Amino acid sequence: MPEREYPRAYAYIREMVSEITMSESIQYDNLYKYDSIRIIHRDDILNAFCTPGGYIYVYTGLIKYLDHPDHLAGVIGHEIAHAELRHSAIRLQKEFGRDKILDFILFSSAGVGGYIQARILSQMLTLDYSRDQETEADELSVVYLSESRFACDGVGGFFRKLVERGEDDAIPEFLSDHPDSKKRISNIDAKVASLRCNCDLSSTETWEALKKSLPTTPQ
Numbered sequence: 130m131p132e133r134e135y136p137r138a139y140a141y142i143r144e145m146v147s148e149i150t151m152s153e154s155i156q157y158d159n160l161y162k163y164d165s166i167r168i169i170h171r172d173d174i175l176n177a178f179c180t181p182g183g184y185i186y187v188y189t190g191l192i193k194y195l196d197h198p199d200h201l202a203g204v205i206g207h208e209i210a211h212a213e214l215r216h217s218a219i220r221l222q223k224e225f226g227r228d229k230i231l232d233f234i235l236f237s238s239a240g241v242g243g244y245i246q247a248r249i250l251s252q253m254l255t256l257d258y259s260r261d262q263e264t265e266a267d268e269l270s271v272v273y274l275s276e277s278r279f280a281c282d283g284v285g286g287f288f289r290k291l292v293e294r295g296e297d298d299a300i301p302e303f304l305s306d307h308p309d310s311k312k313r314i315s316n317i318d319a320k321v322a323s324l325r326c327n328c329d330l331s332s333t334e335t336w337e338a339l340k341k342s343l344p345t346t347p348q
């Protein structure tokens with residue numbers, strides 16, 4: 130969905146990302162374009178991802194599903210962690226070659242052809258990370274959020290809702306290790322305990338306004 134038609138939604142997500150990337154544990158904010166955000170109007174997709182160059186994609190289905198902004202911040206933090214830890218870059222390099230991925234990181238659409246760019250983005254949706262990589266990204270999400278105003282266990286809140294509702298059909302990337310969701314929740318809780326970080330949920334007033342500002346027709 131274009132930013133010019135939905136400036137409010139873009140401003141909201143951009144501010145959220147900028148707060149997450151203020152964390153001192155973020156290393157690549159000079160190289161990556163974390164302020165480059167795309168909201169994709171697909172209400173049936175519970176997903177978000179961050180490309181190796183730091184481009185962040187969020188699906189309307191995920192925003193509409195979540196009850197708290199902290200939970201979206203947790204998922205975005207998780208995706209940023211994969212980019213920071215170069216999990217996706219390493220996987221994509223195997224497929225496309227190092228130079229193409231480097232071009233993608235440094236120049237985005239100007240550096241690689243539209244066809245390659247489209248293929249990289251579609252690969253991002255189906256990337257399968259290892260268990261260890263998912264654990265690392267979950268823990269780093271807690272670290273990032275611990276330095277923000279969001280509840281630091283945001284990513285765990287999202288898992289809890291899925292587990293409670295038994296929703297196994299739309300398995301997004303960050304749930305690629307789905308059978309172990311409960312284990313991931315307890316691992317996140319352990320990280321929270323070790324950091325003793327704040328788990329108070331933010332106000333949902335502007336969050337509800339964000340949801341209302343999204344397109345209402347399903348797509």
Ligand SMILES: [Zn+2]
Pocket residue numbers: 207211258262263266302303304
């Ligand atoms: Zn993940």
